[in-house]
Amino acid sequence: MKEITQIEKNDSTEEKIKQAAREVFTQKGYAATRTRDIAEASGYNLALINYYFRSKEKLFDIVMLEHLQTFVHSILGIVDDPATTLQTKIKILVTHYIDMLIKNPDLPLFILSEIKQDPSMLISKVGVGKMQHKELYIVKQWNEMVAITKKPSINPAHMIMNVVGLTIFPFIGSPLIRNRTGMSVAQFNVLMEERKTLIPIWINAIINAE
């Protein structure tokens, strides 16, 4: 329990370097990032990176952990809420993630690339064991819904891939999409705002499809 001055936390050298690292790592990935890039982006010298974070890898771990937390943040509160319907949960989730992705469009490609490079990272560097969807309320609601529907039930993994794919894929493909269509980032974001209301409608249509 040290006495820490919280007020100027965001102005501290350590925080500035971490912020610079976040930007460079997220944009270029671990392998393509040089510690010199981070130093330059932070406005400080190369040696300070090791002074504050010991190594490139340890700094990366911190950045990645914070990013994963951003991704999982407040999810539990949404999907385990008994007060909202299934459709409402989906709408809230899609809106929440599109808002977050408009602010951090590079996040999905960065995270998925690094996870692919080293999937064990999920358990070694980050403790992602909690999110085992044992008895989340959303699962209960899903099971109730498929019980009512007469249609042959498809694997729930399909629906998860659908919701996540419809929401996140445009951001992953954004560099290619914008290059081919000539869209600006602003124009692209307008489409993403539209998808906040469109995706829940589409998911509903998919659920009730032939």
Added chain:
Amino acid sequence: MKEITQIEKNDSTEEKIKQAAREVFTQKGYAATRTRDIAEASGYNLALINYYFRSKEKLFDIVMLEHLQTFVHSILGIVDDPATTLQTKIKILVTHYIDMLIKNPDLPLFILSEIKQDPSMLISKVGVGKMQHKELYIVKQWNEMVAITKKPSINPAHMIMNVVGLTIFPFIGSPLIRNRTGMSVAQFNVLMEERKTLIPIWINAIINAE
């Protein structure tokens, strides 16, 4: 017009190195790949890479060009075919791509990552100017369909993102999906086979949605 022995082309040293480069580059990306990795994977020495391909970057360009051609291959023949309906085109495209992605699951993440690193590559290293969808038959069919439907027409970019996202995203997220669900590659591929018939149905439902 040189005389080339086509028969043993696949057994040549040059081809073996290119094949090794394809595997390593696709799996690790340009920055994380070392020429020594390629040499080792090819079974030959490091010096031969420069003997046959002059540099790491030129070898990468060849691999990337072939990958992009794989992705665009035979697309024109499908989307510009006046003999098939819009629904049929979508079904053929989805089936074609899922088949290809089951064989090359790393391709989307690799291509999109490298394009993001350097979007100008699409025009400088590859001549991707032809695919301007000026008057493809599929566009004509799409316009006819939205003309018939009374509903307010959404941006066609949404539908492209939907088809591509539903098809490709599971492969991009595969490392994470399989890690969280404990699925094997074989189990994952069973789901992808299911999506060959499911995605066209879902797209239809989306088109006719509220």
Added chain:
DNA sequence: GTCTATAGACTGATAGAC
């Protein structure tokens, strides 16, 4: 805490033997 200078390891590329 912050800097310069540099060590030590690694990378892409090449020279030269065979």
Added chain:
DNA sequence: GTCTATCAGTCTATAGAC
């Protein structure tokens, strides 16, 4: 064509001055 040996440049990390 294929190899070993090595160069020149760059990288991460650290030593040491201030």
